[in-house]
Amino acid sequence: MEITVSIDAMGGDHGVHVTVPAALQFLKAHPDVNVVLVGLQDAIEAELKARHATVGPRLRIHHASEVVAMDEAPQLALKNKKDSSMRVSINLVKSGEAHACVSAGNTGALMATARFVLKTLAGIDRPAIAKMLPTMHGTSCVLDLGANVDCTPEQLYQFGVMGAALSSALNHQDRPTVGLLNIGSEDIKGNEVVKEAAELLKASSLNFRGNVEGNDIYKGTVDVVVCDGFTGNVALKASEGLAKMLTEILKDEFSRSWWRKLIALVAMPVLLSFRHRMDTRRFNGASLLGLRGIVVKSHGGADRLGFYYALEQALEEARSGVLHKITETMADHVVASKAAAERT
Amino acid sequence: MEITVSIDAMGGDHGVHVTVPAALQFLKAHPDVNVVLVGLQDAIEAELKARHATVGPRLRIHHASEVVAMDEAPQLALKNKKDSSMRVSINLVKSGEAHACVSAGNTGALMATARFVLKTLAGIDRPAIAKMLPTMHGTSCVLDLGANVDCTPEQLYQFGVMGAALSSALNHQDRPTVGLLNIGSEDIKGNEVVKEAAELLKASSLNFRGNVEGNDIYKGTVDVVVCDGFTGNVALKASEGLAKMLTEILKDEFSRSWWRKLIALVAMPVLLSFRHRMDTRRFNGASLLGLRGIVVKSHGGADRLGFYYALEQALEEARSGVLHKITETMADHVVASKAAAERT
Numbered sequence: 001m002e003i004t005v006s007i008d009a010m011g012g013d014h015g016v017h018v019t020v021p022a023a024l025q026f027l028k029a030h031p032d033v034n035v036v037l038v039g040l041q042d043a044i045e046a047e048l049k050a051r052h053a054t055v056g057p058r059l060r061i062h063h064a065s066e067v068v069a070m071d072e073a074p075q076l077a078l079k080n081k082k083d084s085s086m087r088v089s090i091n092l093v094k095s096g097e098a099h100a101c102v103s104a105g106n107t108g109a110l111m112a113t114a115r116f117v118l119k120t121l122a123g124i125d126r127p128a129i130a131k132m133l134p135t136m137h138g139t140s141c142v143l144d145l146g147a148n149v150d151c152t153p154e155q156l157y158q159f160g161v162m163g164a165a166l167s168s169a170l171n172h173q174d175r176p177t178v179g180l181l182n183i184g185s186e187d188i189k190g191n192e193v194v195k196e197a198a199e200l201l202k203a204s205s206l207n208f209r210g211n212v213e214g215n216d217i218y219k220g221t222v223d224v225v226v227c228d229g230f231t232g233n234v235a236l237k238a239s240e241g242l243a244k245m246l247t248e249i250l251k252d253e254f255s256r257s258w259w260r261k262l263i264a265l266v267a268m269p270v271l272l273s274f275r276h277r278m279d280t281r282r283f284n285g286a287s288l289l290g291l292r293g294i295v296v297k298s299h300g301g302a303d304r305l306g307f308y309y310a311l312e313q314a315l316e317e318a319r320s321g322v323l324h325k326i327t328e329t330m331a332d333h334v335v336a337s338k339a340a341a342e343r344t
Numbered sequence: 345m346e347i348t349v350s351i352d353a354m355g356g357d358h359g360v361h362v363t364v365p366a367a368l369q370f371l372k373a374h375p376d377v378n379v380v381l382v383g384l385q386d387a388i389e390a391e392l393k394a395r396h397a398t399v400g401p402r403l404r405i406h407h408a409s410e411v412v413a414m415d416e417a418p419q420l421a422l423k424n425k426k427d428s429s430m431r432v433s434i435n436l437v438k439s440g441e442a443h444a445c446v447s448a449g450n451t452g453a454l455m456a457t458a459r460f461v462l463k464t465l466a467g468i469d470r471p472a473i474a475k476m477l478p479t480m481h482g483t484s485c486v487l488d489l490g491a492n493v494d495c496t497p498e499q500l501y502q503f504g505v506m507g508a509a510l511s512s513a514l515n516h517q518d519r520p521t522v523g524l525l526n527i528g529s530e531d532i533k534g535n536e537v538v539k540e541a542a543e544l545l546k547a548s549s550l551n552f553r554g555n556v557e558g559n560d561i562y563k564g565t566v567d568v569v570v571c572d573g574f575t576g577n578v579a580l581k582a583s584e585g586l587a588k589m590l591t592e593i594l595k596d597e598f599s600r601s602w603w604r605k606l607i608a609l610v611a612m613p614v615l616l617s618f619r620h621r622m623d624t625r626r627f628n629g630a631s632l633l634g635l636r637g638i639v640v641k642s643h644g645g646a647d648r649l650g651f652y653y654a655l656e657q658a659l660e661e662a663r664s665g666v667l668h669k670i671t672e673t674m675a676d677h678v679v680a681s682k683a684a685a686e687r688t
Contacts, residue, residue, distance in 0.1 A: 136589055146527050148405040149535045181579040183490050191493045191574065214581025218589040227578070230535065233527040234575050236581040237558025242583045245480055246590055246622060253618045261616055262457055267611045274597045278590060 002032055003099045003318045005311060006092040009039035010067040010085040012104025013301045016047040019104065020305035022051050025301030026315075033315060036098055038062045039085035041108075064088040069317055070300055074108035077117055090117045092127060093293040100294035100314035102285075104302055109145050111288060111296070118293040121323065123330035125152075127290035128159050128231070129229070129297065131236065132313075134283060135220030141167040142217060142225045145286060146233035153196035156180070156226055160201050161329050162289040163224035169320035170313075171223070174335060179212030179222035181231060197234070204333060281306035290326070294318055345377050347443045347662045349655060350436040352381035354411040354429040356448025357645045363448065364391040364682075366651035370659075371402055377659060380442055382406045383429035387451035408432040414644055418639070422460055430454060434461045437637040444627075444638035444658035448646055454639065455491050455632060463636040465667065467674035469496075471634035472503050473573070473641065474510055475580070476657075478627060479564030485520075486509040486561060486569045489630060490577035497540035500524070500570055504545050505673050506633040507568035513664035520567035523556030525575060541570070548677060587622060629657030635668070638662055648679035 005026075009019045016039065023035045034057075037044050041063040048054060055061055056202065065083040068077045081087060086105045092098040094117050103110050107129075115127055130143035141163045148155060160178045167176040176195075180198050182190040189211065190198075201208040209222050214235060217225050221326070227235070254264035284306040288295040294317045298310035350369075353363045360383065360484050367379045378401075381388050385407040392398060399405055410428040412421045425431060426532055430449045437443040438461050447454050451473075474487035485507045504522045511520040524542050526534040533555065534542075545552040558579060561569050571579070598608035598615070608615065620626075621636060628650040632639040638661045642654035 121459055134589070136592060149527065181578060183493065183574055185580075214578040214583070215585030216459070217582050218585035230527055231575050231578050233557040234525060234571070235578050238561050238579040239558075239582050239586045241559030241562035242586055242592065244559070245478070246587065248480060249621055250618055253614050253621070263611050267607050270597050270607055274594055277593055278595070 001319070002034065003315055004034040004036060004097065005314055005318070006036045006038055006062070006089040006101045007311070008086045008089040008101070008103035008105055009037040009044050010064075011300075012298065013070065013308070014303075016043050016306050018089045018302065018307050020044060020047040021051055021177050022304045022311060024051060027058055033122050034060070036060045036062050036089075038064050038089040038094060040065070041069070062088060062092065068109045069107050069276070070106050072109055073105055074112040077106065077109035078112045087113050089115065090114050090293070090295065093295070099295065099318040102296045102298060102307075102310050102314045103298050104201075104307060104310070106300075107146065107297060110297055112292055114293070114295045115201070116290050118291040118295070120290050121326055121330065123333070124158050124162070124290040124326070125155055127288050128162060130163055130289045131169060131286045131288050132283060133217060133236075133239075134225035134278070135218055135312055137220045138263055138305065139171065139283075140217060140220055140223055140225055141170075142227070142232060142236070143289065144229040144232050145236050146229045147288070148229040149191065150230075151192055151228040153200055156193070156197035156228065157204065158202040158290070159226045160204070160206050160224065161333065162326055163226060164206055164328055165325035166287060166289060166317070167223045169322040170316055173223060174224035175207040177207045177209050178214060178224040178226060178296070179209050181225050181227035181235075182188065182211035182213065184211065186212065187207045193228075201226070207235035226338070240280065243280065246277075247278075273344065282309055285310035287313065287317060292323070294323065318336055345663070346378065347659055348378040348380060348441065349658055349662070350380045350382055350406070350433040350442035350445045350657070352430045352433040352447035352449055353381040353388050354408075354449070355644075356642065356651070357414065358647075360387050361392040361535070362646065362648050362651050364388060365395055366648045366655060368397050368401070369648065369652050370655040375660065377407055378402045378404070380404045380406050380436060382408050382433040382436070384409070384411070405457060406432060406436065406640055407551075412453045412563065414450050416450055416453055418450070418456040421450065421453035422456045431457050434458050434637070434639065436463055436603040436685065446640045446642060446651075446654050446658045448642035448644050448651060448654070450644075451490065451641060454641055458632050458635055458637070458639045462635040462639070464634050465636055465670055465674065468502050468634040468670070471498055471632050472506060473630050474507055475630045476514065476557050476627060476632045477561060477580075477583075478622070479562055481503070481564045482615070483515065483516075483627075484561060484564055484567055486571070486576060486580070487633065488573040488576050489580050491632075492573040494574075495537065495572040497537055497544055500537070500541035500572065501544040501548065502634070503570045504550050504568065505677065506670055508550055509571060509615045509669035509673055510633060510661070510666055511567045513666040514565070514660055517567060518629070519551040521551045521553045521567040522570060523553050523560060523566035525569050525571035525579075526555035528555065528557065533567050537572075539598065545570070565569070582614065585626065587624065591619075591622075607621060629654035631657065631661060636667070638667065
């Protein structure tokens with residue numbers, strides 16, 4: 001299937017200077033993929049020209065006259081900027097002209113707009129932000145990462161369904177394992193919401209493995225880690241901060257004397273492959289899950305390579321039919337719940 | 345001042361095999377410090393004998409006939425094991441025979457027992473677990489790390505006071521900066537509890553710097569990071585998990601061929617000093633803050649060196665008079681609040 005991805009070309013800290021070159025790299029890597037760059041025509045054309053690229057059948061520009069600022073209030077952006085690059089990119093998914101949309105813009109505005117334009121899938125109360133994080137043996141899907149500060153047990157359960165669908169689609173797993181993030185593995189731990197969510201997950205057809213703790217995320221104990229958006233966001237950002245600190249310390253240790261700098265030169269191939277394996281840019285794409293369309297959020301400060309990986313994520317989601325998987329799982333759950341209700 | 349530390353010799357996964365050698369190392373490092381080893385006399389004596397050590401004026405054994413299991417329900421331990429090594433160690437702080445107590449036992453039981461025996465300081469609703477975490481430029485104090493799953497705004501504010509006192513005592517700072525862990529730096533972010541806590545912290549005499557995010561913990565943006573126990577616990581454990589994964593990957597990269605193993609040999613001094621700087625054992629001690637006595641919790645799985653660092657932390661707290669600092673700050677706050685109330 002030929003996939004078309006719409007790109008909010010103006011989003012992120014660097015706008016077209018990052019989104020356009022990333023789109024060009026993406027087109028080069030995938031000869032069967034089309035891209036629509038959405039935003040200020042002049043700015044996009046200027047950037048294409050600077051990169052010696054031109055529009056064509058696989059690369060279109062869709063003009064949008066407004067830009068959502070990185071610090072703009074989500075509700076104001078939604079209300080006032082109907083011709084923003086962000087909104088128009090999402091519109092293209094809604095109309096079927098694109099199979100997925102990628103934006104590095106303001107997360108709150110992206111979530112509010114995507115939810116308003118695309119609506120949620122049947123059975124899903126609110127969308128969640130999900131990310132594949134590296135583990136010892138592969139990746140694990142963690143959600144929610146900040147869209148929902150306070151969650152009901154039902155929402156946490158729905159996150160489990162959505163995460164399992166994403167994990168299953170991206171990692172080609174049959175029955176991905178699901179864990180509930182808590183502060184202890186015992187059933188008695190955690191607050192009331194978490195305890196009730198555990199009951200719902202246990203009773204579901206998901207491959208639920210019970211509570212997991214923060215360290216289980218990177219151990220890869222389960223394929224999907226479910227949590228509320230406050231906890232998930234803090235855990236993710238704390239991890240990012242720690243990874244950055246460790247990299248700085250490693251750099252510092254290798255540059256403290258001319259002798260150590262020499263050792264660093266010798267060890268360079270090893271250090272580079274270490275850096276590659278822990279390169280956060282490879283895990284830049286965050287999926288807005290639970291919507292009737294594929295929307296991937298890139299980090300606002302992402303560089304070309306980071307944004308490129310977000311595009312890759314959108315493509316993989318579109319190809320693997322993740323939306324269909326969520327709908328199917330939710331429908332199965334409804335059938336199973338009904339059958340269970342009839343039995344009792 | 346001559347400090348005496350009581351040690352729950354039976355606590356932790358390894359009991360006397362870790363606590364006793366750590367105590368011996370601790371006594372050797374501090375000629376003006378005394379230690380009371382609390383637990384089964386026979387087991388402690390056997391371990392001392394194996395280490396060619398004997399009791400004396402600086403090293404006493406205090407027999408306690410019971411041991412709290414690592415998975416024992418806190419309330420049962422509190423109710424049924426009145427002669428446990430954990431409880432008796434805390435009793436010694438209560439009676440003034442020890443200035444601080446260290447245990448690697450069951451966190452829940454330790455918290456419940458310490459709270460029951462010692463009671464909380466004036467103005468403090470519930471104790472919190474605080475830890476000094478490494479940052480780019482030093483350490484930052486993070487609390488709560490798991491004692492309080494649900495927190496009121498007032499409790500978060502009290503955590504700020506306690507954290508500032510600990511940070512001020514251990515790092516000899518005059519007015520440590522305090523941040524509130526949130527999912528964005530803007531005032532509008534977060535749930536109602538966090539927003540109200542921010543108002544309380546703003547109105548207080550603390551050096552409050554507003555919201556901070558997960559990555560700010562390791563950046564060292566502020567000296568004290570305040571959060572509820574659920575979020576704090578997950579953030580801490582996620583960090584531990586990530587650090588472990590990165591170490592494993594680094595090891596793996598340096599051992600993938602005989603050539604790389606050779607490079608590792610050459611780079612060994614650098615790698616060792618990197619490992620030393622990120623050695624979690626150096627940050628093993630967690631303080632149970634807000635009690636009328638100093639209690640430090642060591643990780644249950646800590647080895648001799650890890651437990652030794654928990655003893656060091658207890659000693660530093662006792663020497664720096666952290667309890668006095670908390671009481672003083674809380675008293676100042678009461679005076680300031682009264683004055684503010686009178687002005688309005």
